Amino acid sequence: MLKKNRLMMTALFLTFVMILSACGGGNNNTNTPAEATKAPDAGNATNAPDNGATDGAIDTSKEVKLKMIFVGPKPVDYDVVFAEINKKLKEKINATVxxxxxxxxxxxxxxxxKLAANEDFDLIYSANWAGYNDQALKGGFLELTEEMLTKYMPQTWAAMPKVSWDQTKVNGKVYMVPQNRGESVEKLILYREDLRKKYDLPEINSPETYATYLKAIAQNEKGVAPFTPETGDWKYHNLDRVLLKQQQEWNMFDLDLPFAFKLADDKGQVFNVYETQEFKDLLVYYKDxxxxxxWSKNVLNSKNDHQADFKAGKTASITHNNGTLGALMALMRQENSPYEVALADINQGKKKSIAISTQNGTSIHATSKNVERSLMFIDLMQNDKEFHDLMMYGVSGVHYEPVGDDKYKATxxxxxxxxxxxxxxxxPLNRDNEAFPQEASDLVKGWESNVYHYALETFVFDNSKVKTEIANVGNVMLRYAIPLEYGVIKDIDKALEDLNKQLDSAGIDKIQAEMQAQIDAFLAKQ
Structure with a gap:
């Protein structure tokens, strides 16, 4: 049994999302952006577009066909929605996407x-959890200069808070147009409340009570998986982030590395998660x-969609952020699901933070031939209500009904x-689903009233000097850490010793020293 003060979990990532989330992210949160100020100088343009106009106006006389890479499945009604988007784009900037x-x-x-092969496309979804920093350093993304942003994205330039641009910088340069709405990425548990009641189980409000729930489901509900992780190529799964990162009030700079720091530590001292007693205690919890x-014996190879499985009653609990889980609850209730579902926060009273701006963003492919039109496209999608509604919610009257200016009713x-x-x-143009569960909204409001800001909130690690070591460490994590974090090993002590021995050989000390040096320099300037 884990001790209360050490109980929580850590690192794993196998293959999930969100959904992120990644990782990723729900868009039902209600955080509002900080006061907009002028963005920082993004550097000198290296591939600044030539608009072809002689009077300073942007020349859109030539029709342009843009291509954008998204992550996630192609929507069933993609053709319907994007036909509407393209009809209006053609009129507005003589482009289609x-x-x-x-x-x-x-x-x-x-x-x-996609980036390494230098394929022909213009825009790509980018995010910190999708390797934004690494891909920027590899040259996959185009540097976005202040001149480009002010000229081709005037609305975004005016609306985006300065801190958001600061957070996108890699080696002092901007390679992303970030989202312009704060969001909570704290992980919660969505579970079957009807099953908890059925077996007269205690309220799920701690790691211990959650374990009790999972074991009861495993013992009594045949054909229902107690927990299904999110699919994706993660080295820490979402349950790790619930039981270790959030429970211990730690933060990780990069979920592809086993380094963390304590949120309350103003000195930003970095430590190896795998060497902590908290992680070892978590492994005991997982193995039990x-x-x-x-969870399934086949968990390491599972490709199951955890949200689809939960909706279908095939699993009794999943983890993700509040927005994603709240949206799933709203959908299930809209469809009159036979299952009663509820949210559990097993980290009550712990410090809550919001995601940095790079949680979601758009980057321009370094070889794009349509840079100016790509930036104009992003500007419209973030700031023009008609385009924004189409991109975010589909066709009005078909996929949703607008409710006032800031809410919608799903069809x-x-x-x-x-x-x-x-x-x-x-x-700020986002609409919130009017059916979004009140309990999920209340959680967000409670967090927003007491958001914790820490010293390293805007720190970005430059990994250019340790890229080889990082690749080696990542391979070790995939091979040795993930089985540990799903409890599919016999001897925890030996497996943990082997993991750390392999990390030493991979060069983990060099990465840690470089990271600490950059943190010390960053804090010295504050």
């Missing part, structure tokens, strides 16, 4: 290959759950236009 979609089951493998069939066709990464266009 074609979307390509990388499904959640294999996006992590295909995404970097695995031995009691809390029965709403699921035909959901599940992909349109969150990069989050902005």
């Amino acid at each position: 074609e979307g390509e979609f990388l499904d959640w089951s294999d996006w992590a493998q295909k995404y970097p290959l 759950l695995a031995d009691n069939n809390a 029965d066709k709403n699921p035909n236009y959901t599940g992909f990464s349109n969150w990069n266009f989050n902005s």
